[in-house]
Amino acid sequence: MSLPTTLNYIKLKTAPSHESELKDGDVFVKHLYFSNDPTQRVYIQKDSVPSRCYMDPVLEGEPMRAFGISEIILSKSDKYAPGDLVYGTFSWSDYQVINEAFVWMKIDDKTFDIPTQLSNLGHTGLTAYFGLTHVLKMKEGQTIVISAAAGATGSVAVQIAKHMLKSAKVIGLAGTEDKCRWVESLGADICINYHDADYKEQLDKAIGPDYIDLYFDNVGGEMLSHMFTRVKKFGRIAACGSIIGYNDDDKNKLTNWTNLIFNYLTVEGFIVTNYAEHFPEAFGFLIEGLSTGKIKNEGSYYPLTKVPEILDLIFGSKKPNGKLLTRIA
Template identity: 50%
Template sequence: MSLQIKELVLENPPVTETNLVLGQETSTFKEVTSTLDPESLKTGDIVVQPLIFSNDPTQRAWIQKGLDPKRMYVPPVLKGEAMRSLGAGKVIVSKSDKYKVGDIVIGLLSWSNYSLVNELRISTKVSDPNADLPTYLSLVGASGLAAYYGLTEVGRVKPEHTVVVSAASGATGIIAVQYAKHVIGCKKVIGITGSDDKIDHVKKVGADVAVNYKDPEFKKQLSDAIGPDFADVYFDNVGGEILDFMLSKVKPFGVVIACGAIAGYNDHSKGFIRNWGQIITNRLRVEGFIVTDFKDKHAETFVKLFTALQQGKISLSDSINLVDLSSESNSLAKIPEVWGQLFSGNKVGKLLTRVSKI
């Protein structure tokens, strides 16, 4: 029997701000309907019913107008193509030897009621049928893996280090703070966040100090927190003005972990850097990375992160925001608006969207 596919495609690739309301002339996305004959699947294809979508700032970079695919780590989403997201879903049709009907999988899915994907877009199968999928997508999804690999593989962080983490209340930052402090055992962990409530949360999970970048005295407060000997490692999730300032606060031969640049995603002028000379004069190592760079280590990394969770060294309590659209008559139309909450800065931790239940 044929399946009716409803999906959101990129209608107006944005240059600056996005319009996440459907049905308008300038809407970034458009809902389209098509029919899929399961018999048309090729070897290795599966149809997945999405259950929960991960919302990640990097998705904004995928849809930017005028992208050069040769400069992207994944193919960009082009006009007319379905929007993609890391997500958890249930296999309902399979022509794959790796995944059978009923399996719960994690992979790159489309914003749709049913996602037709090749098995290569699936990163893992959730073997435990009772697994808590929100925790799974937060801890060993892109955010948790970015925190782990950023600290261990890129930053090579050690117990004697002073580490500064920006967007410390965000999905990656909240795990980076905890892993640095409670697992690696860093001497000092400083979190940068955007409100006094978030300061309290970041300190609650393990930061020695947290500062509010919206405070008029922010730069002085951050300088005082770091101290006269500067920071060994800066875990950058934002780019822009905060990165620019932190380049002057990392000690000679220190490291900047370049994980995200959300400050400039909707306005490139806010991503400009003036302190480039600090990299030269202080011989800083600035290194970007993508979690798939370390895909061969994922299995052992999953074990380490879940062990840290079980031991209480990482806590996700109050750090997962699950927006449940599963009872909505047209949950698809509201997916972009939930994703857009990432850029308002109002949430703590991981933002997820539930679109259906098992």
Template identity: 40%
Template sequence: MSIPSVATTIVIKNCPEKDTICEFDRPDSTFTIKQIPIPEHLPEGTCLVKTLLLSNDPHQRLSIQKNQEIGRSYAAPLVPGDIMTSLGIVEIVKSNSKKYEPGQIVIGLIRWADYAVLSDTADLHQPIKQPLEYPLEYYLSIFGITGLAAYFGLVDVGKVSKGSVVVVSAASGATGSMAVQIAKNILGAGKVIGISGSDSKCEFVMHELGADICFNYHDPNWETEFTQYIGTQFIDVFFDCVGGDILNFLLTKIKKGGRVAVCGSISGFNDKNSGKIGNWNEVITNTITLQGFLVFDYQDRFLEGATVLVEAVKAGKLKTDAAFHVKTCVGNDITEKIKQIPKIWKLLFTDYKPNGKLITRIV
């Protein structure tokens, strides 16, 4: 493998207050391209890696928010001049580390770049066993943080049990699609109701993932139809990835003592006003528990969760072909290809996002 003399990277130019600007060469562009020399001699405890796959996650938007309160962030915010980061999978090209050797495939916190020099402790997390038993994409979706977040959110936070009535928002998305299947096929929920952003996505949630029904929140009548469907029955657990208006409405449908596993709040990522909650009376009078969680809270139990998910795949309880969607960076040269990374990532915040986990392939 020939190693280039420079790495082509995506660097933060402006931290956004609201929407990210993923077009380049504008005064207000969120990102810019930078060529960074690759050192001939690596510092001790580092590896030169080639990027293979990037995970696209909503929390990356929070990491670049302008004027963050550092003490309220769960990770150190990125600032102008920093290379944009992502979970992902890399190949070790060159090593000055006792932990990793050239040729190993490793999952970790990587960079929006074709090549990067990464720390063997802070950045590189775990090698993936070779020869591969499963496609690499599984380790960023089914067995990755999306599958683990869905599992621990339902089991530990939602406390879903056999027969529970469970609602999942963003049910066609990365974590939501896993939550639907785990609730239905692993935990034995009695009824699983999805909420998604189009009729076609709702069809996917019902016919591919196995939800009992799915409601399109863009339909002006969806709340009325939901109320008619649920009747006098109430929800045991709401697995929420969205917040905002959907959470406000669902709080009126949760039983006394019911639970909300707050996995995400994507409705308020670009506009905080869109994520506000106005139904606190429902929480108080019906003694509803809302609990936010981070998947890395369960890092010491990842093996436990991954073992359950692997066994579920082997038993046919999780549909692997519905778990992820890969978009490949295209272009006439490496700069054009790398410029596609933020545009693919921004699909997360639109109605054009593909079903399942969105993964970017760098070639």
């Protein structure tokens, strides 16, 4: 499969907003910011089986789905009123009529700006938090490798692991030397450029003879296969993403599987929405990190007309550090 990133595949069009058609439970929203995520590539895969997806696929001709922050303009919902800022699952557009079921929450605390609310206090920060604390069950003094460490989730995971969970050693993997230096500035003890021909040798040296306790995987494929050989007995691997294979299934093939058996490894996939009942604890943790400077936010902003370019950036080494957001207003 290939990535449909050009305007030959992504059509921008003008259409009426239908705000006069609100039904009970509906809200009419003005979108402010959208999150751009690798998982959006999965939404549009033609051979997706809905029952095996955590969200329904986006069909050809439908607007792309995205997490976002929006303002309520009109409401026939008992939960939300005009003027409310809300976080939810929306579609690429300026305005939208949507049922309240697709609104996750109202944003009451305005301490942090909207980009921070959508990134480090949104599903990006939540994913890093739950991956480290609930999936990997990280303890103080443990060691960890984090792939895609210059990305949105990876960069937050680096900061949480080092500054808040007190990891003894955080090793990052990123796609350029500049990205690696940035990851180290966030707190990683070392970051290795996975485009280096000898990156595996560099990684093995950084890990050392005692192996690694934990691996936070955002990539899959060959990198994950190698990490099967580097995690110590009874170690844990969080399968957060598989970006290497979203555009090429062949790159998702895994080897070294016997290492899981012989070393009693635990590999656990997860989706952040499964932890909704624990969101309050996560928000408290993330707010503390942001308030104390232990977690920093960095992102880039693009207009809605640039979404094809954003998709290109997400899957390449030219992607800016941190979070990519679409700014509507």
